[in-house]
Amino acid sequence: MTRIKYLGCWLLDLAGAALFSFGIALAVATFARHALAHTPFAPSRADAFELLGPAAMIVGGALLRALGTYAVDRVAVIDAQAAAGTLRASLWPRLLGGVLPAPLASGTSATLAIDHVGAIENRDLRFQPVRMAAGIGPLVVALLVAPASWVASAIMLGTLVFFVVGMILAGTAARRASDRQLAALAALSGLFVDRVTHLPLIRHFGAEQRLSKQVRQATGEVAARTVTVLRAAFLSSAVLEFFSALAIALVAVYCGFSLLGLLPFPAPEHLTLERAFFVLTMAPEFYLPMRRLAAAYHEKQLGEAAEAALAPWEETPAPPVQMPEATFTGLVVEGLRLDLPGVAIAPLGFTLAPHDFVALTGPTGSGKTSTLAAIAGQLALAQGSVTDAQGQPLAPGAIAWAAQRPLLLTGTLRRNLALAAPDADEAAILAAAQRVGLGPLLDARGELDLHLDHAGSGLSGGERRRIGLARAILSARPLMLCDEPTADLDADSAAAITALLAELAQERCLLVATHDAALVAAANREIAL
Incomplete structure (x- = not known):
């Protein structure tokens, strides 16, 4: 025509x-x-x-x-x-x-x-x-x-x-x-x-x-x-x-x-x-x-x-259509293999229970972040599968991601935290922020109306990670993938985050990539790459 x-x-x-x-x-x-x-x-x-x-x-x-x-x-x-x-x-x-x-x-x-x-x-x-x-x-x-x-x-x-x-x-x-x-x-x-x-x-x-x-x-x-x-x-x-x-x-x-x-x-x-x-x-x-x-x-x-x-x-598969959430029955990784530039992860297999707390460890560059990304459905697998305990693919809405460098949008802290739960009220947002230790930041710089730019100027690396962790908590999703949640934190703050993750493991399943020995010790078990 x-x-x-x-x-x-x-x-x-x-x-x-x-x-x-x-x-x-x-x-x-x-x-x-x-x-x-x-x-x-x-x-x-x-x-x-x-x-x-x-x-x-x-x-x-x-x-x-x-x-x-x-x-x-x-x-x-x-x-x-x-x-x-x-x-x-x-x-x-x-x-x-x-x-x-x-x-x-x-x-x-x-x-x-x-x-x-x-x-x-x-x-x-x-x-x-x-x-x-x-x-x-x-x-x-x-x-x-x-x-x-x-x-x-x-x-x-x-x-x-x-x-x-x-x-x-x-x-x-x-x-x-x-x-x-x-x-x-x-x-x-x-x-x-x-x-x-x-x-x-x-x-x-x-x-x-x-x-x-x-x-x-x-x-x-x-x-x-x-x-x-x-x-x-x-x-x-x-x-x-x-x-x-x-x-x-x-x-x-x-x-x-x-x-x-x-x-x-x-x-x-x-x-x-x-x-x-x-x-x-x-x-x-x-x-x-x-x-x-x-x-x-x-x-x-x-x-x-x-x-x-x-x-x-x-040709990359489109994100799956969001389906109504079913009960999370656990995580099963079988024969996972990734062949990426500079990273080759050998076949990896493990199982997580619905309220498990597992630390994923390995030297820098061993592929911890890539493994989490593959489980989250962000990277194509060269081999293997990622399913729930019943052999069904994981629903995207079941996974919460707390990254090393969380995405920040220009706007208020309230807007950035609410990305995970747009319908959350201010009390829930404030509670999640307080829970991850953002209280001093809120008290010193204007509560949830604190203005942020896309680079997080004025925030420390630890504060940016706390924002990502608060989002994951606010989403209330049953599987949390956390990438170095205690990095850039002093000893007391790292201990507080470790205690929080142990507490969250009573509510949901946690898979945490970390170098922190104290965090590894607090986990139920360790998976070394």
């Missing part, structure tokens, strides 16, 4: 071009006849009536072209925005809550969700409308020109063959360059966001120079690949301009020599002034669709490269 709309708009534009060209040709021929007859063109009523037809054609052709351009832009904007909206609606839940094939940096995730979708939208907006016109436009123009001059039509078609070959060669190079440029942009975005997020830690360890060198190398790579893309784009434009100028020049030379009787061979056709001017004014229209295509070709390459980059994530 969209193609039919584009075809109708383009035919309207082409009809306007033909009408405009014919009006120009008639007007020029009228002036020429008066000049050859040595009669001045006086502004009499008869002379004005003689020019009324050509003038109406010129004005009508211009209006038709304007209407066609407006129509195709309107159709393109509506369709491109609708397609991009559908893609975002499908992609964003997968990136935010789907089962990912590998952990994804926030910068890379933002590039996929925003920049890549934007590249596809730009392609649909600029390239798709001119794609059909570029395919059949030159042939239709040649057919329109043929009754006036079949030789000029043949000249146009002859230059088209060499142009197509040149564009194929230039387009292949541009495709590879666009793929490499998008990959470099995604890597730079991930690197930049990650380094900005950990800027205080980088400054603490004096790693500014090393990290600056990494950023310089990444930006240099993007710059080099961008230059390569521009070089390919300029090559495509050069090929187009050369053959366009060649076709127009050959048509102009043929028409001029034919009218003057200077052709070095017998004239193959009788060419009048009206026909010659019509052919000359239509000659630029022959390559106009190709020019429009070339102007949008870069968006086409970026859009296709973005589609290829998004393909693995579009």
Whole structure:
């Protein structure tokens, strides 16, 4: 349906071009006849009536072209925005809550969700409308020109063959360059966001120079690949301009020599002034669709490269539909295996009772966080299964997650705590905050109306972890996954959190990744990676 709309708009534009060209040709021929007859063109009523037809054609052709351009832009904007909206609606839940094939940096995730979708939208907006016109436009123009001059039509078609070959060669190079440029942009975005997020830690360890060198190398790579893309784009434009100028020049030379009787061979056709001017004014229209295509070709390459980059994530299973919660019967992990970059977790199996308290331990980098993420359904398993005691997949609504770096949204502390339970009243939110030890923060900085930014500026690492733990408690979900809940806390605060977790184990099941020996000792048992 969209193609039919584009075809109708383009035919309207082409009809306007033909009408405009014919009006120009008639007007020029009228002036020429008066000049050859040595009669001045006086502004009499008869002379004005003689020019009324050509003038109406010129004005009508211009209006038709304007209407066609407006129509195709309107159709393109509506369709491109609708397609991009559908893609975002499908992609964003997968990136935010789907089962990912590998952990994804926030910068890379933002590039996929925003920049890549934007590249596809730009392609649909600029390239798709001119794609059909570029395919059949030159042939239709040649057919329109043929009754006036079949030789000029043949000249146009002859230059088209060499142009197509040149564009194929230039387009292949541009495709590879666009793929490499998008990959470099995604890597730079991930690197930049990650380094900005950990800027205080980088400054603490004096790693500014090393990290600056990494950023310089990444930006240099993007710059080099961008230059390569521009070089390919300029090559495509050069090929187009050369053959366009060649076709127009050959048509102009043929028409001029034919009218003057200077052709070095017998004239193959009788060419009048009206026909010659019509052919000359239509000659630029022959390559106009190709020019429009070339102007949008870069968006086409970026859009296709973005589609290829998004393909693995579009195949990622979508988050399951939230179902009514059943009674939690326990957690069963059988033969769990993860094969991630830098992390390979051997087959792992264990069982947790509904009110169990288990510590997951192992050296840094052994995969504790990845194991929790796999149990939570955020990472795809290379092997094995995660179910409840009855062999059924865990419902997402049964799992509460208290991460090392919990998500913070710009807004009040109340809003951030209530993410886990939007319907919770203020008393419940305040009770959860007090329970995890946020009381001193509330007393010192304005209760639940404390304003936070996305980075948690002004909060310590321990306070950010407490916010995540308070959310998990407020959610009242039967399985809690806690990642280093006592890190960044002093001994007394860590002991208080440990006691709280032991208390929570009377109400629900806890699986805690930790290095804290006291927390391990308080757990019912330990699972070492």
